[in-house]
Amino acid sequence: MAADFPILRQVVLDCPDVRELAEFYRRFLGLHYRPGDEPPAERDWLVLRGAEGIPQIAFQQVPHQAEPTWPDGPRPQMLHLDITVPAVADLDAQHTRALALGARLLRDRSDDPVEPLRIYADPAGHPFCVFVPPSRA
Template structure:
């Protein structure tokens, strides 16, 4: 038995769990937890969805909220409160992932690709949550 709690997954609030889960599923190559997959018939808006990796480890969950105020970062009126970091091995892959993220609905909030030590982009996902992709 472990003496520490174990992280199950990170939960992200959103007004549209299916759309945001689908964004991250495609961006990160994840899959739905069994039973959370989209159905062929019209469904009511789910209140909770989970994404897992190929080894069945839960990674992200999405929880429906009625309203969600987007961050104003880099202004501090409404802070980020949290963000996700993702890494890629080189600048060419960073540029490829920028194009993928934008094609899936992300918006670039900040471009620091001119930094030779740690080039990065800060994006907003379709619900407005910030996330970074950088060369590590």
């Protein structure tokens, strides 16, 4: 039986240190390594999975990866991750966690009445957003 559509397997982030970036997202998002990718395995490609075992994010070693300049500049972002939380209190709690794990705050719109959000750079400089989605009620 042929598939009508291809399946998106995972998002891959290039980075100069795959273990450092994989550990950041593993700890921040509560993911786990694909069997064989756990530390101390030395790899140039690592995969993190969700609780269901479905690959979600992978990391590819690129030794001389230049950090993106966000939002403008000579190396603008080509991709960013959107991460949601249910309430502003959760946004604040995740802010503390993100910084403790090595993220840098790039923009704070946590007081936005429609869509509170914060934009960060992960340890490799990739931008990601954590936000409370607007109510669709």
